[in-house]
Amino acid sequence: xxxxxxxxxxxxxxxxxxxxALWLPADHSFTEEQIEAMKKERFDNWVAIITNPPPGPSNxxxxxxxxxxxxxxxxxxxxxxx
Numbered sequence: 001x002x003x004x005x006x007x008x009x010x011x012x013x014x015x016x017x018x019x020x021a022l023w024l025p026a027d028h029s030f031t032e033e034q035i036e037a038m039k040k041e042r043f044d045n046w047v048a049i050i051t052n053p054p055p056g057p058s059n060x061x062x063x064x065x066x067x068x069x070x071x072x073x074x075x076x077x078x079x080x081x082x
Contacts, residue, residue: 003027007035011043016050018043 001023008021020042024030030038059069 009039011039013043013047016043016047018046020046 003026004023005026005028006021006023008019010017010019012018020039022035022038022042024035057065063069
């Protein structure tokens with residue numbers, strides 16, 4: 001990207017590893033501390049999303065939209081005949 005600089009980074013906390021890149025104007029005036037804060041904010045936001053995903057639709061909502069939720073009996077595969 002013309003006029004932009006890519007700052008690739010990997011951030012880890014011992015449990016999660018995150019790789020991304022910041023794209024900033026080539027003439028940006030951010031300090032190293034500000035750039036490090038941007039990296040940490042991206043990492044923290046990503047961890048928050050993967051550790052607290054939004055809830056999916058309930059079975060009632062799925063059924064109301066026409067999705068069939070199989071019962072346990074429907075999921076049981078009969079033994080193969082010999």
